[in-house]
Amino acid sequence: MQSVGSTRCRIVDGCGIRRIEAAVDAEYTISQRWHELMSFQREGRMRAYTPDGRDAYLYARIRQTQPQRYGAPRKITSRLTHTVQIASG
Secondary structure (H helix, E strand, O other): OOHHHHHHHHHHHHHOOOOOEEEEOOOHHHHHHHHHHEEEEEEEOOOOOOOOOOOHHHHHHHOOOOOOOOOOOOOOOOOOOOOOOOOOO
């Protein structure tokens, strides 16, 4: 049986949305945890963001269509058709 979180994540990934952002009150830990369970990543802290001056965290969920820029190393294939040998002295 799949969890509700994984089902919702598949729906979000399948609807063509590239990025979803959420501003979460820095004191509201339950909402922070929920966003993390939904595969959102915390991107930063916004100081005095709420109308009454409280801080908030910026969370984002990005649909992964290509390898991440700063993730694991990617295999790079070469299209060279010949080799070059360098002879020393």
